Amino acid sequence: MSVVQEQPASTPHPRGAVAVEVEQVSRVFAGRSGDVHALQGVDLTVAAGEFVSLIGPSGCGKSTLLRLVADLDEPTAGTVRVFGRSAREARLARDYGIAFQQAGLLPWRTVRANVELPLALSGTGRAGRRERADELLALVGLSDFADHHPDQLSGGMQQRVAIARALAVSPSLLLMDEPFGALDEMTREHLQAQLLRICAETRAAVVFVTHSIPEAVFLSDRVVVMSPRPGRIREVVPVTLDRSGAATPAVGPTDDAGDDLRNDAAFVASVAAVREALHGGSATGRGVDVR
Numbered sequence: 001m002s003v004v005q006e007q008p009a010s011t012p013h014p015r016g017a018v019a020v021e022v023e024q025v026s027r028v029f030a031g032r033s034g035d036v037h038a039l040q041g042v043d044l045t046v047a048a049g050e051f052v053s054l055i056g057p058s059g060c061g062k063s064t065l066l067r068l069v070a071d072l073d074e075p076t077a078g079t080v081r082v083f084g085r086s087a088r089e090a091r092l093a094r095d096y097g098i099a100f101q102q103a104g105l106l107p108w109r110t111v112r113a114n115v116e117l118p119l120a121l122s123g124t125g126r127a128g129r130r131e132r133a134d135e136l137l138a139l140v141g142l143s144d145f146a147d148h149h150p151d152q153l154s155g156g157m158q159q160r161v162a163i164a165r166a167l168a169v170s171p172s173l174l175l176m177d178e179p180f181g182a183l184d185e186m187t188r189e190h191l192q193a194q195l196l197r198i199c200a201e202t203r204a205a206v207v208f209v210t211h212s213i214p215e216a217v218f219l220s221d222r223v224v225v226m227s228p229r230p231g232r233i234r235e236v237v238p239v240t241l242d243r244s245g246a247a248t249p250a251v252g253p254t255d256d257a258g259d260d261l262r263n264d265a266a267f268v269a270s271v272a273a274v275r276e277a278l279h280g281g282s283a284t285g286r287g288v289d290v291r
């Protein structure tokens with residue numbers, strides 16, 4: 001996992017207002033039976049502090065796009081910039097935190113030591129690391145497992161550790177690929193609310209891949225709807241919701257404010273708009289596995 005330099009949480013990134021700029025990006029993979037056009041001519045700009053979800057049918061290139069932003073892969077054509085830098089420079093400058101589908105934890109380190117790792121790399125002292133790691137483990141509900149090793153945890157718990165680790169140094173940009181995919185519904189909704197709160201506090205920009213329309217709408221300022229392969233942006237659905245209630249810390253074990261938001265007419269309308277964008281209008285919408 002990449003990690004980020006510690007920056008004052010409330011200060012905008014020094015490189016200006018654009019977190020991610022993807023211009024005319026294509027990615028072609030050499031497959032056994034010919035080229036696979038995963039992405040074609042994709043343009044996307046994510047502002048600093050903006051939450052953008054990518055949604056679309058399986059294989060439409062969502063993860064590929066995220067991996068290009070993270071410099072885990074290179075575009076066949078086009079450019080990717082992160083806070084004004086190339087994706088490579090941004091990775092080396094540790095401009096972002098990553099939480100991907102596979103937790104990618106280090107098996108020989110305890111849960112706490114995994115969360116502390118990015119803090120150690122950014123030079124945080126021992127006491128500070130421990131305090132921050134314990135705070136994040138409490139946030140994801142894993143305080144009792146700090147001294148366990150990853151293989152003693154369920155898949156969903158491992159994912160929560162990876163999320164805590166991605167948040168460790170309050171990144172200006174979070175890249176998340178179905179981070180809540182393996183979680184039960186209650187934990188998932190709880191972590192969605194926590195993520196909103198964290199983003200409100202840190203003003204981090206987020207690029208978030210999901211298969212869940214309600215999840216995308218709950219979290220996002222804009223939902224980017226992609227078309228089946230070759231992945232292109234079919235439509236960008238703006239979401240305007242008052243999330244101030246949902247982003248405040250829950251007092252009990254449930255996130256009632258999040259429930260209120262999900263019952264809001266504006267939420268229901270946005271879910272319908274994204275669903276329409278995904279399924280509407282063309283035969284290519286068939287076979288979409290998005291919930």
Ligand SMILES: Nc1ncnc2c1ncn2[C@@H]1O[C@H](COP(=O)(O)OP(=O)(O)OP(=O)(O)O)[C@@H](O)[C@H]1O
Binds near residue numbers: 037063
């Ligand atoms: N390294 C690779 N080599 C060859 N083909 C690849 C590679 N990575 C991705 N692909 C292909 O590119 C296409 C897009 O894959 P990608 O994983 O980005 O889709 P996705 O939208 O994230 O899918 P899902 O929702 O199922 O996770 C798929 O057809 C996939 O098989």
